[in-house]
Amino acid sequence: MIVGILKEIKLEENRVCMTPAGVEVMKMNGHKVLVEKKAGIGGGFTDEAYIAAGAELIESPKEVYERSDMVMHVKEPLPSEYGLLRKGQIIFTYLHLAADEVLTRAMIKSGCIGIAYETIQKADRSLPLLTPMSEVAGRMAIQEGAKYLEMHHGGQGVLLGGVPGVDPATVVVIGGGVVGTNAAKMACGLGAKVYLLDSNLDRLRYLSDVMPANCFTLMSTPATIRKLIKEAHLVIGAVLIPGAKAPRLVTNDMIREMKKGSVLVDVAIDQGG
Structure with a gap:
């Protein structure tokens, strides 16, 4: 699978959805990882660290969306990204769709597959990504x-x-x-x-x-x-x-x-x- 790591564009959001250590693990399991340039800067991770871990650095979010089977964010896609969503592509991030009808309708229209971090549950009903x-x-x-x-x-x-x-x-x-x-x-x-x-x-x-x-x-x-x-x-x-x-x-x-x-x-x- 080709996995795309996007830079956060929501105001004052400094987190990144995958660290260089995570890239290394994904590579060990046979996946290709694309990382948008400067995606990790807010979290203290340099582009060089991602390259050293085996990621391919990408200049624009548009290219990350176009080339990836699954794209990852921390926060939900913003209106500027709605046109980049495509049918069958996995969007893996915090979505909070219950409070956002506009985003929900945009994702339905695109035909993408949305997987929300906050709804993933273990067998004991705990929430490992939200906790x-x-x-x-x-x-x-x-x-x-x-x-x-x-x-x-x-x-x-x-x-x-x-x-x-x-x-x-x-x-x-x-x-x-x-x-x-x-x-x-x-x-x-x-x-x-x-x-x-x-x-x-x-x-x-x-x-x-x-x-x-x-x-x-x-x-x-x-x-x-x-x-x-x-x-x-x-x-x-x-x-x-x-x-x-x-x-x-x-x-x-x-x-x-x-x-x-x-x-x-x-x-x-x-x-x-």
Whole structure:
């Protein structure tokens, strides 16, 4: 198979879908790998590293699409690429089609074969390609939330962990999956008072056993969210339904009840929010 590695063109996307080490493995298994010039620069991988691993360097995305049986991205194809999609070609990337009707229709029209990273499941229903990114996103959500709680970013000037004589911040994490669990761990580690909400009671029992003492697990209901959001300094949206649009659990009315200068980070926004 001829596999094409494309440079990301989405704004502020610095990742690359395959490292030089991945190219080497693909070559060992009999595949030919085409890599668009400067595809790995944002991730710290030079063109020379890809060539040394056995890839052929390609000047333009058009040529990568034309010559490849399968093209790989990190993020979904953008409108400038719709005309390059062709019948029978495999598009292997994060697609998030549930939240993007225009892209969905463009792919159907092209006749390409779309395989979304985020929908690939193992026998135990875990998501091996989504989980690593979810771990990163959950931890970064707390870092970003803490940053925007600083006064010069418009926040309340609240430290997540507080200081002696001052209460810690209240963090509400909606969703007890990979993103939510990692977010809660980070917030707990910084000393915040954390409420972790989920609608699965078995999951809550497990989380109650493994999370630190400053993490309080609660059943997720509209009433619970409505109550806690008024107290929260930082709210993390971390709900995902694989292959479907993420539900909207926080309403505009709830947001209006939040404290001035509090922060909301919705990790699931690209899947519907």
